[in-house]
Amino acid sequence: xxxxxxxxxxxxxxxxxxxxxxxxxxxxxxxxxxxxxxxxxxxxxxxxxxxxxxxxxxxxxxxxxxxxxxxxxxxxxxxxxxxxxxxxxxxxxxxxxxxxxxxxxxxxxxxxxxxxxxxxxxxxxx
Ligand code: HEM
Numbered sequence: 237x238x239x240x241x242x243x244x245x246x247x248x249x250x251x252x253x254x255x256x257x258x259x260x261x262x263x264x265x266x267x268x269x270x271x272x273x274x275x276x277x278x279x280x281x282x283x284x285x286x287x288x289x290x291x292x293x294x295x296x297x298x299x300x301x302x303x304x305x306x307x308x309x310x311x312x313x314x315x316x317x318x319x320x321x322x323x324x325x326x327x328x329x330x331x332x333x334x335x336x337x338x339x340x341x342x343x344x345x346x347x348x349x350x351x352x353x354x355x356x357x358x359x360x361x362x
Contacts, residue, residue, distance in 0.1 A: 330347070
């Protein structure tokens with residue numbers, strides 16, 4: 237059975253999101269597509285992604301308290317996100333999920349969200 241997104245935080249806590257996002261951002265600097273996009277303030281970017289996910293998956297709303305409404309498509313508009321970039325992001329997050337070894341239901345809910353969410357972020361045709 238599918239796990240409700242809002243239950244993911246109760247399953248993996250801050251600790252799970254910390255491990256997942258650390259594994260993702262460890263891969264970013266050397267990635268030929270993602271590296272140049274996330275040039276500045278990697279630690280800040282890691283906080284923003286992690287805390288957004290914590291709130292989105294049933295944890296404390298620390299992201300919204302600090303950043304306000306996510307408006308994620310608008311906040312991605314400075315970056316050229318085409319299908320290859322989207323696929324790279326999803327593949328990198330897939331590697332991070334594999335490394336983090338979260339419980340299967342949490343892993344599945346997160347993968348589903350990343351797959352759809354990253355497609356929604358595409359803002360460039362090529
Ligand atoms: C489900 C998919 C995604 C989610 C949930 C997500 C989430 C986020 C969040 C929460 C931020 C910080 C926004 C802010 O407060 O300013 C952000 C920034 C960013 N995202 Fe995404 N993103 C996704 C997909 C992508 C994709 C596909 C790319 C590029 C291939 C991308 C590249 C970036 C970059 C370059 C930033 C700026 C880093 C920073 O915060 O300083 N994201 N993303």
